[in-house]
Amino acid sequence: MSTTPPNSDRRYVITFGCPDRTGIVARIASFLAEVGGWIVEAAYHTDLDTGWFFTRQVVRADSIPFDVEELRARFAGVARSLGSESDWQVADTGEPRRVVILVSREGHCLYDLLGRVASGELDVDLRAVIGNHESLGDITRAHGIPFHHVPFPAGDPAGKVAAFARLRALVDEHDPHAVVLARFMQILPPELCAAWAGRAINIHHSFLPSFVGARPYHQAHARGVKLVGATCHYVTAELDAGPIIEQDVIRVDHGDTVADMVRKGRDIEKVTLARGLRWHLENRVLVHGNRTVVF
Template identity: 80%
Template sequence: MAPPERRYLITFGCPDRTGIVARIASFLADAGGWIVEAAYHTDPDTGWFFTRQEVRADSLPFGVEELRERFTAIAAEFGENTSWRITDTGERRRVVILVSKAAHCLYDLLGRVASGELDVDVSAVIGNHAELGGITRAHGIPFHHVPFPAGDAEGKRAAFARVRELVAAHDPHAVVLARFMQVLPPELCAEWAGRALNIHHSFLPSFVGARPYHQAHRRGVKLVGATCHYVTADLDAGPIIEQDVIRVDHGDSIQDIVRKGGDIEKVVLARGLRWHLEDRVLVHGNRTVVF
């Protein structure tokens, strides 16, 4: 497979008004920019306008720094609440993965990376247990075991400080909580805001918190699901990126539900991570636009 051509990804949001599309499109057209993909959305509830554009890097006569500089002037025309970002697909994405003992999401991500389907660098895997060190190292990826002593608040604080340090060393585009079983402290939620993704094994907002499959089994639901969301200080209440479900029935034991749900967790997390890394997810309030 040939490497994908280099692109600049522009995401932009501001209060809606007439002429935004024309302004951005004209700016790009005047510079010779070849738009490969473009999406627009206006939220009628909030009156907020969103767009995402993919431009071929080689169609512009200048580089990403100048593009950002020029775009700063455009963005300023639309008010001080405007939020925008331009990223360069030529810069390789870095990901740090946090795990516990459950293997399925990590295996799945490593498989996608190894086969080239997910074109990122996994900078490190950090586990609060040691079990997943072997497979991580077999993929040539550093594994850090940071134990979280049960019932020891001070020890946990120290462990989180260590995790924070390890993550900071890689400055990743995404911190993936791939069935990491520890609740992040507020200061880490803040530090990783907008780039920490969690996979929760329920169709949120059903079954927040611990052991959602057991909750689902007890309630007798006919579908179980998984939710990929940005981590915020409110447990399992951050902006939802992706969800999916799978059918279960009375014949399914807890173990069956865990297994079936696991298949959904993997794909929901992989989709959410891909979209995040491709700058497809725009957050506004507690909701997402996924282009």
């Protein structure tokens, strides 16, 4: 599905954070200039509340006279000199991005992602789809993607623990860059939230922080809101409270029943999830506390 791009399209993506001070941009830019790095995209941000500096730099791989491991080794020195031991990453767009998708019965987000993968728009190595129902198995397999059915027995705590263990094993064997909860209706236990921290991406069908938890469209209808929304966010142990990557809304009116809201909301959910996932996989999303910088 995903292949190494021609050399001229291959990029190294550097993301980096450290306490703000003068000279950071110069230090990084000079390092890149010295090795001949051709910057094709660069973004900076300083969080004024915390005095934290963020940057994302995209460099043409063919402008660097050594491989990505060497780049990482050298950049580690730059980062250390700026006071950052570990808050940085050098990604290589030549490495396929491995993705696993979790679903329940609602298929609109899965369909949407499968279509984007099939057309090449979303250039990922989609390793597996895992469902707690079987209903989305056929469409997944029609795309040549493995589908695993992991039932979550209602009212059976031990069965659920076992199901989560199996889910985890099925996911972790792929060491995915992203675990996408594409309307997966089970709440991840804290240990999975921890294991997949910064990689598990959920789409919640409301404009968070409104309407946390179950049946948000019912809540929205009861409150009489005039717009409904969707929120793509990283999963954390607190339900629907993780760092927000992207949100969008769509207009509703008094003529819309809950079912109409559900239908209209789907169109927002799927594009919001797809945008958030793309940005995550392009290393555009830097998490800082409970907020995100999206470059």
